[in-house]
Structures are given as structure tokens and as C-alpha cells.
Amino acid sequence: MCGIIARVGNGDSVDTLLTGLENLEYRGYDSAGVAVQNGHGIKIHKQSGRVEDLATDLRERQPKGNVGIGHTRWSTHGPPTDENAHPHSTSTTNVAVVHNGVIENYDTLREELQAKGREFTSDTDTEVIPHLMEEYLEETGDSETAFRKAVEELEGSYAVAALVDDEDVVYAARQGSPLVLGQDEEAGEYFLASDVPAFLEYTDEVAFLEDGDVVIARPDDLTVTDLEGNVVEREIERVDWDPEETGKGRYDHFMLKEIDTQPTALSNTIDGRIDPVEGTVDLEDFPDGIFEDVREVQLVACGTSYHAALYGAQSLKQAGVRAEVHRANEYELSSGPIDEQTLVIAVTQSGETADTLGALRRAQDKGASTVTVTNVVGSTAAREADEALFIRAGPEIGVAATKTFSSQAVALSLLAHRLTEDVPDADTRDDVTEYLSALHELPDGISEILDRHKAEELSRKYRDSDAYFFIGRGMANSVAKEGALKFKEITYEHAEGFASGELKHGPLALVTQDTPVFAIFTGDEEQDKKTRKNAEEAQARGAPLVAVAPEGHEAASIADEHLVVPDTHPVWAGLLANVQLQLVSYYAADQLSRPIDKPRNLAKSVTVE
Known part of the structure; x- marks a missing residue:
């Protein structure tokens, strides 16, 4: 679940790579790194921590190169250390690679490569790729052939981009992990990334690559083939996302x-x-x-x-x-x-x-x-x-x-x-x-909720609670589960969502005066009546009750707090309640000084099983 970016063109790539990594940090933020080709070898800069830490370091080092690759990591193999950060390379730095995915046969490949004298410096599965490439490069003398042969050895999922010393080219391939191509042909500039926002500031012309695709990108020249080298066509589409949205x-x-x-x-x-x-x-x-x-x-x-x-x-x-x-x-x-x-x-x-x-x-x-x-x-x-x-x-x-x-x-x-x-x-x-x-x-x-909510005030009131329960019936049940997920994701506090009737089948044992219960009411009279009964059972055990309900709803008369939603059809009321719960989660996390956009251990797109 990492983010990769590659840029090929005229002029320096480093700022573009950093922008791409910043835009991809939602995919992982344990560590980050870049590698650039500048005619004097491949220069690699990587470290554990956020992209902003890498950017600070690069401002001091000021590497240059018109061809480069970058990576922001969410750890799967090996902890988030400097050594495990991407790009990975061989000891000669003839090859540098970034990778998203999981190489399922990396243990076997690593053992085979070590038997040939290859030295590994990280705990990652990715490191087998540059070693494989260098083995085939020494055998064939041709970097494109070496890349294809290395990729053919891999089992599992991957989106991979590679640099080879003294070549103004990026080699890339995908199998089971996302890889998107961006192009600005007028500028002779090409991008490869895990997701469109990485390069949306530079071009809105994209092609979505498919499994088995291999890309050879040079300034002013691009080829997409299958693994056997047969040229394939991938339709260029114009995405309608506004760069300001990122x-x-x-x-x-x-x-x-x-x-x-x-x-x-x-x-x-x-x-x-x-x-x-x-x-x-x-x-x-x-x-x-x-x-x-x-x-x-x-x-x-x-x-x-x-x-x-x-x-x-x-x-x-x-x-x-x-x-x-x-x-x-x-x-x-x-x-x-x-x-x-x-x-x-x-x-x-x-x-x-x-x-x-x-x-x-x-x-x-x-x-x-x-x-x-x-x-x-x-x-x-x-x-x-x-x-x-x-x-x-x-x-x-x-x-x-x-x-x-x-x-x-x-x-x-x-x-x-x-x-x-x-x-x-x-x-x-x-x-x-x-x-x-x-x-x-x-x-x-x-919009009405966003203009007049009191979620910030309510979050502050219950900030020091032991746990948070969310209950609802029918469609409100799914909203209760989602409300609890949001809360636990970004506050790191214990939160659970239940079907209202399940509260008395075990979870009620956990209810205390420090366990606020958020009960969702949609205006469906029959379902709301049952949810109210379950909510009152929790309230009778000392739990503060927060009713998320239309204005004037009878539940408001018994609740300790009322998060108001506009009156609407019962099918859609849950989605209005959901906005109130999102705001409660946001303000609770903000008051706890949590890293809201980048919660620990989580990434946006889970592209590995």
C-alpha cells in the first residue's frame, strides 16, 4: 500500500517527485525517498519519517536529475527504518527500484541471490528486484531485457519503476497493483504513479495501465508493451478532477x-x-x-x-x-x-x-x-x-x-x-x-448541518470518556458502524458500532457513566421506537445518551445531548446523521492532537491482501 512516482523529461525532477510524494502520502507515510539520474550515477536519498522530512533534507543536498523515481512507504515487509525505505539498489548503485505490492516468492529469490554472493541490506521483499535486474544486466548487457527478465521472476503483486545508471529512462511494470501513466507530450514529459493525484498538477492526460504492461519512458519518447515486448495501446483519457481538489x-x-x-x-x-x-x-x-x-x-x-x-x-x-x-x-x-x-x-x-x-x-x-x-x-x-x-x-x-x-x-x-x-x-x-x-x-x-452543528462543543464534553458506542437499526446500523470506524481511526480511542438490539447481548456489560452512546434515529417510527428502548437501557446504566435525530424527534426529550439532522425521508436521514458523526470524530481527534489525515498504521488504498 505504498505510493510510487516516476518522472521523465527535461529539466530537474526532484521538485516534481516531492510534489508527487506529498500528493501520495495518504497511501503511506512510514518513510520516503527519491532516486535521480544525472549523468554522474544514480543519487539516492531516503529516510524513515514523513515526506516533509525528506524534503527538508533534500533542500540541503540539492540533488539534480531529469529522470527520477520516488516512493512513500506503508510497511509490509520490515519496520519503517532508513534501511527499509525505498528506493532500493544494489551495492554498485547500477540499478534503483521503487515498488508497491508484495513479492510472494521473495524468500526463495533472496536465498538464490545470496547464494550468488549478493548482499542485502534491508528486510524488504523489494530488494530482490534490483539484484535480479543487475544479475540479468551483467548476463545480457541490455537493461530493457534485464528488466523484463527480472519482472518475469516475480510472483505476487507489484507496480515497479526502475532506473539504470547512465540511462535517461524509466522502466516500469504492473501486476495486481495500480500504476497510472501521465503525459504532457508538448513538454516531452511523462509520469508514472500509483494514483492520478500524484501528477495532476502537471497533466490531466492519463492512461490506466493493465496487468502485464511494461513501460519504457524516455524524454520525448514512450513505449508500452506486454512482457514479451509486443507494443500495446492504452487509451489516453482526460480526467476531470480539478488540481485544487488535491x-x-x-x-x-x-x-x-x-x-x-x-x-x-x-x-x-x-x-x-x-x-x-x-x-x-x-x-x-x-x-x-x-x-x-x-x-x-x-x-x-x-x-x-x-x-x-x-x-x-x-x-x-x-x-x-x-x-x-x-x-x-x-x-x-x-x-x-x-x-x-x-x-x-x-x-x-x-x-x-x-x-x-x-x-x-x-x-x-x-x-x-x-x-x-x-x-x-x-x-x-x-x-x-x-x-x-x-x-x-x-x-x-x-x-x-x-x-x-x-x-x-x-x-x-x-x-x-x-x-x-x-x-x-x-x-x-x-x-x-x-x-x-x-x-x-x-x-x-x-450544508445545513455544516453551517449549524455543535459537534466541536460536544466532542470536548466527552473527550475523556473510556469508550464510545454507536447504535442504530436498519440503515442506521450501517451508519453506526461507520461512525465508530471513523472515531477509532482518527482518535485512537475505543469505539464500537452495534445494531441497537445487540447492545443487550453483551456490549451492555461495558457501559458506564464514561461510555457515551450515540443513538441514530431516522424518522422511521417503528425502528426508532426500538432504538429508543435500547438507548434507554444504556442510559439506565449511567451512560450519557446522544441522540442523532431530526429536530423535534421524541428521542431528543430523553437524551443528554441532541445532534440535529434536518427532517427528511427515513432512507436518507442516516446519511445526514453520518455527517454529524464525522464532525464529532474530526473535532475529537483535533482536540487530542492526532494526525488526522494520516492516522497511524493506516493507508488510504489497501492494495495488498
Whole structure:
């Protein structure tokens, strides 16, 4: 789950590499480094710590080079030390490599290379790659051939970029890990990176590379081939993300910026897809009858995307469609029978989540039809699934997902509505006009919360609590789980989310006067009545009760605190409650001086299993 960047062109690369690493730091921030080729050998500068520490060091050293590679690390093999930081090289520094992924056969390769006299200085799996390249370089005398042969030896997942001494060229390849090409042909400049934001300030023209692709990039010249050397064409697309979206602007943290931009993100998600007046949903990529053979829906996802999948599945179940949500990393064990009447929906913000891609491929092998709900056009999931529904949320830099959860939940709810139009015996909504009108107004409802919330004050009041519980029923259950995840991710405090009725089946034993309970109410009278009863059980044991509920809701009369959400359709009320909980988490973490955008041990895109 590391971030890699490479730049080839005229003029110095170091500032460009550092900018790319800063933009990729959400993918890992244990250590960072760069290597540049300047005609006087490959110069490598790397160290444990943040990119800003590396930048400070480089300002003093001032290396130069028009061709370079960079890396920001999230540790998988070996702790975050200077020695384990990338780029990795051989003792001769003839080859330098950066890598994202996991080399599954590195133990075997390392033993073989050590038997040949190769000396290793790190604990990483990556270090086998430069040694392999140098072995083949000595054998063949040709760096491109050496790179191809080295890559052919690797088992597992990788996106790799390499420099060779005295050559103004970057060699790169991908297998199972994301790698994106950026180009500015007019300037004769090319970029390779784990994600588009790395180079978005320099070009918006990108090509999404595929497994087995090999790139040979020189100033003013670029070739993409397969492993055998056959030239392949990868379509250049223009991404519509604004470079300013990858900067914090006036905000102290990306997370707060991304919470605040949820109205815009959601407006983009629903734009052109609903007509509240006519009561219709138009998902342009799903023609009439596309789902008529579906008898069961399985949703696969991880983390925040899993909670969004729970939200979407609830809409399907309410319509009488069989739907189950599976954690992608458990899918092989939990999926049960899969056939051509099964629709598998893979939910992944990045479109590169390794566990989710594995589940998607397993479903396809079993004959299921597949759809991905993702944020990234051209991502692996978007290319491999039969169909893709894009959430259009724009780049999200903060590790803790915020606006993408809201957009995923809405997109999945719209997809659920679309499914009910095709699936036999499904129940279409009888309140569709009210339902879509409320969705149309949802961005305004979020704006109202952002303008008048008291989350900062409430967070301060409960800052020294022992634990934090979040409860809800139905769609509010998924929001409770997501609220707890956000809280624990960025505050490092103990937080748990439960279905309301589960509170008395064990968790109630942990409740004290120092365990605030956040109870989510959506305006569904029957469900809210049960949640209130469960909340009162906790309150009777001394727990402070925070009701997240519409103004005037009866729960407010018994709660110790009330986080108000605008009155709306019960299906969408949970997403308004979610914004309040995001704000509570943010301000609690800020008051505890946590590194909000870069919580310890976590990275944005989990691209290794």
C-alpha cells in the first residue's frame, strides 16, 4: 500500500517527485525517498519519517536529475527504518527500484541471490528486484531485457519503476497493483504513479495501465508493451478532477475539507441520474432488462465501503430482493453458491482494493455477472467488472473516508432502485416521488448541518470518556458502524458500532457513566421506537445518551445531548446523521492532537491482501 512516482523529461525532477510524494502520502507515510539520474550515477536519498522530512533534507543536498523515481512507504515487509525505505539498489548503485505490492516468492529469490554472493541490506521483499535486474544486466548487457527478465521472476503483486545508471529512462511494470501513466507530450514529459493525484498538477492526460504492461519512458519518447515486448495501446483519457481538489486550501486538514465538500460530491453523484418530478432514475450504463436474470445480489467490500454496501443492501432487502453483504477478505469462505443468476457488486472507492478485486474475480470465475461501484474511472475494478457505476466524488486524500461513503451509499441506493425495475417479483417504491425529492434536497440538508452543528462543543464534553458506542437499526446500523470506524481511526480511542438490539447481548456489560452512546434515529417510527428502548437501557446504566435525530424527534426529550439532522425521508436521514458523526470524530481527534489525515498504521488504498 505504498505510493510510487516516476518522472521523465527535461529539466530537474526532484521538485516534481516531492510534489508527487506529498500528493501520495495518504497511501503511506512510514518513510520516503527519491532516486535521480544525472549523468554522474544514480543519487539516492531516503529516510524513515514523513515526506516533509525528506524534503527538508533534500533542500540541503540539492540533488539534480531529469529522470527520477520516488516512493512513500506503508510497511509490509520490515519496520519503517532508513534501511527499509525505498528506493532500493544494489551495492554498485547500477540499478534503483521503487515498488508497491508484495513479492510472494521473495524468500526463495533472496536465498538464490545470496547464494550468488549478493548482499542485502534491508528486510524488504523489494530488494530482490534490483539484484535480479543487475544479475540479468551483467548476463545480457541490455537493461530493457534485464528488466523484463527480472519482472518475469516475480510472483505476487507489484507496480515497479526502475532506473539504470547512465540511462535517461524509466522502466516500469504492473501486476495486481495500480500504476497510472501521465503525459504532457508538448513538454516531452511523462509520469508514472500509483494514483492520478500524484501528477495532476502537471497533466490531466492519463492512461490506466493493465496487468502485464511494461513501460519504457524516455524524454520525448514512450513505449508500452506486454512482457514479451509486443507494443500495446492504452487509451489516453482526460480526467476531470480539478488540481485544487488535491490541496487543503484554507483547511487545516483534508478530512475537514472533504466533510465540507460533501454537498458538492453528492450533487455530482446524483446529477442527471434522478428526476424527482417524473419519479424516475436514469443510470445511463444500465439499459432496460440488464438485470432481469438476477435472483440474488451479493455485495463485496472492505472498511468504509463495506458499511456503504450494508446501506445499499438494505434498500434491496426492503424491495424483496435477496441481498447479502460480504467482507471481501472473507468472500471465499462466506459467499455460498454462486451462479449466472447471481449479481456481485464490488464496492471500492479506489477500484484497486486487493481483497475486493480478489472477490470480484472469484465471482466471475463462478459465472456471476458483476458491477463495480467506484470513484475512479479506468481503475482495475472498473475495467474488470462487467459494468461500472461511478460515484463521481472527486479525489479524496484523507485516509479516513468521508465524502466517498456518502456518495457510495447514494449510488448503491440508486442502483438498488434500478435493480427493482428488472428483477422479477421485486417491489418498486410506492413513494418514489417523495424518495427522489428528498434525495435531491440531501446536499442542502448536509450544508445545513455544516453551517449549524455543535459537534466541536460536544466532542470536548466527552473527550475523556473510556469508550464510545454507536447504535442504530436498519440503515442506521450501517451508519453506526461507520461512525465508530471513523472515531477509532482518527482518535485512537475505543469505539464500537452495534445494531441497537445487540447492545443487550453483551456490549451492555461495558457501559458506564464514561461510555457515551450515540443513538441514530431516522424518522422511521417503528425502528426508532426500538432504538429508543435500547438507548434507554444504556442510559439506565449511567451512560450519557446522544441522540442523532431530526429536530423535534421524541428521542431528543430523553437524551443528554441532541445532534440535529434536518427532517427528511427515513432512507436518507442516516446519511445526514453520518455527517454529524464525522464532525464529532474530526473535532475529537483535533482536540487530542492526532494526525488526522494520516492516522497511524493506516493507508488510504489497501492494495495488498
